[in-house]
Amino acid sequence: xxxxxxxxxxxxxxxxxxxxxxxxxxxxxxxxxxxxxxxxxxxxxxxxxxxxxxxxxxxxxxxxxxxxxxxxxxxxxxxxxxxxxxxxxxxxxxxxxxxxxxxxxxxxxxxxxxxxxxxxxxxxxxxxxxxxxxxxxxxxxxxxxxxxxxxxxxxxxxxxxxxxxx
Amino acid sequence: xxxxxxxxxxxxxxxxxxxxxxxxxxxxxxxxxxxxxxxxxxxxxxxxxxxxxxxxxxxxxxxxxxxxxxxxxxxxxxxxxxxxxxxxxxxxxxxxxxxxxxxxxxxxxxxxxxxxxxxxxxxxxxxxxxxxxxxxxxxxxxxxxxxxxxxxxxxxxxxxxxxxxxxxxxxxxxxxxxxxxxxxxxxxxxxxxxxxxxxxxxxxxxxxxxxxxxxxxxxxxxxxxxxxxxxxxxxxxxxxxxxxxxxxxxxxxxxxxxxxxxxxxxxxxxxxxxxxxxxxxxxxxxxxxxxxxxxxxxxxxxxxxxxxxxxxxxxxxxxxxxxxxxxxxxxxxxxxxxxxxxxxxxxxxxxxxxxxxxxxxxxxxxxxxxxxxxxxxxxxxxxxxxxxxxxxxxxxxxxxxxxxxxxx
Numbered sequence: 001x002x003x004x005x006x007x008x009x010x011x012x013x014x015x016x017x018x019x020x021x022x023x024x025x026x027x028x029x030x031x032x033x034x035x036x037x038x039x040x041x042x043x044x045x046x047x048x049x050x051x052x053x054x055x056x057x058x059x060x061x062x063x064x065x066x067x068x069x070x071x072x073x074x075x076x077x078x079x080x081x082x083x084x085x086x087x088x089x090x091x092x093x094x095x096x097x098x099x100x101x102x103x104x105x106x107x108x109x110x111x112x113x114x115x116x117x118x119x120x121x122x123x124x125x126x127x128x129x130x131x132x133x134x135x136x137x138x139x140x141x142x143x144x145x146x147x148x149x150x151x152x153x154x155x156x157x158x159x160x161x162x163x164x165x166x
Numbered sequence: 167x168x169x170x171x172x173x174x175x176x177x178x179x180x181x182x183x184x185x186x187x188x189x190x191x192x193x194x195x196x197x198x199x200x201x202x203x204x205x206x207x208x209x210x211x212x213x214x215x216x217x218x219x220x221x222x223x224x225x226x227x228x229x230x231x232x233x234x235x236x237x238x239x240x241x242x243x244x245x246x247x248x249x250x251x252x253x254x255x256x257x258x259x260x261x262x263x264x265x266x267x268x269x270x271x272x273x274x275x276x277x278x279x280x281x282x283x284x285x286x287x288x289x290x291x292x293x294x295x296x297x298x299x300x301x302x303x304x305x306x307x308x309x310x311x312x313x314x315x316x317x318x319x320x321x322x323x324x325x326x327x328x329x330x331x332x333x334x335x336x337x338x339x340x341x342x343x344x345x346x347x348x349x350x351x352x353x354x355x356x357x358x359x360x361x362x363x364x365x366x367x368x369x370x371x372x373x374x375x376x377x378x379x380x381x382x383x384x385x386x387x388x389x390x391x392x393x394x395x396x397x398x399x400x401x402x403x404x405x406x407x408x409x410x411x412x413x414x415x416x417x418x419x420x421x422x423x424x425x426x427x428x429x430x431x432x433x434x435x436x437x438x439x440x441x442x443x444x445x446x447x448x449x450x451x452x453x454x455x456x457x458x459x460x461x462x463x464x465x466x467x468x469x470x471x472x473x474x475x476x477x478x479x480x481x482x483x484x485x486x487x488x489x490x491x492x493x494x495x496x497x498x499x500x501x502x503x504x505x506x507x508x509x510x511x512x513x514x515x516x517x518x519x520x521x522x523x524x525x526x527x528x529x530x531x532x533x534x535x536x537x538x539x540x541x542x543x544x545x546x547x548x549x550x551x552x553x554x555x556x557x558x559x560x561x562x563x564x565x566x567x568x569x570x571x572x573x574x
Contacts, residue, residue: 056536107392108542
């Protein structure tokens, strides 16, 4: 049978009840949330039963104002046969950003999770090689978190001298 | 045997039968900034670990303080072999997010530019595969024709490599007659060249022996590794964003999606070549459609979006409203709507996605680039382990890894 956003939502609610929530349709893609403890169960269900066998994208988002759910991990999954996508969000507190790794289901999650760890400090439990990927290993902060400042465009300490033209 | 009794060697060094080799970060054979720490046994690769991030420029963080139009030059620097596709991908994302209706003529002009970019991207990749198998001629020969493509870009937007082509809503100016003449010249000359390029390689015994059966991957593994684009299609999965989620009126164009079967270097080469033929046909169809517009319709090169599309200079000087919009756009004082969007285009390497989250501010709250290279480069150890070192080099170039896209 063909899947639509409505049937996907029905099947998810039938299987997980109130463990999946916040359904919405942004720009045609069904978005929903699940608790961090359930993420693998939900993804496995989407993979096995609904045919979402392709992990398009995995990234982090930091909402500093959402107390207790500051870090959000977003999965974009794609069902190639039915050509439909879903977006799953997992929110975790910044004090304990623990999420189970999806790298056992999708090989591609490996580096995308490393990237998310690198920029947001999400601790992917069970990840085979959770270390920084794009930034230097010595870095001791997570630069895409909102607390890490953007460069002040009016700064004056970056004068020519620093670039050897003084 | 009493050998070595007078030489003091570190513990375990005799037992170690493999050699550690650092391939990269800068090495002529890697065509970009890639480091691989390989364990090799003779010439056979036992294991490898890639390290990436040498040219990481924090694009996602930069984008958080830029207005939409200021992000276009960032996208240039992702896959710099096909910058126009990245630019268009970003414009299309913005337009979908802002719900801007784009005129058909603009769509077809965009298709022309994007397919030219795809040709130049695939041309570089395939000719570099030739270079790595020892055939330099093809590379030098086709460079002239990439030059023709770059001249068309130059005519349309003024630059060649990092193009910053187009604007949100359309193009910065209409295509000149010279641009169309150059396009016609390209369409006339290029098919012969591509044919000759193919006859140099496709049935070349040496080339076939070097590329067949090396760097292969099955469709299941390719999907698990998140392959997209020609690399996935070479493994036999006919997924193409232009067909699955058409953008820029690709649904009006007839073309086929070439697929391979074994996913090896040879299939990737064939798929890219076949895609170039398809691109030529797509450009011809789109050009025909562009020519079919008559009268004032033939002059349309942008949509009517005063909030994002800069007014004409003479209007800015003579018209108060245009001056206000000009100022608001340049200073970035246009608030975005709240919401989020994931929008993808078929880049040179695969699905190039933009995940934009807006909280109603003037800049994106978060912008994530789905870079196809970054995702499929993970599979590299699996593709080359057990093979020869020289095949590993060919595999790297046939994956079309572009450091700019990988590191973002």
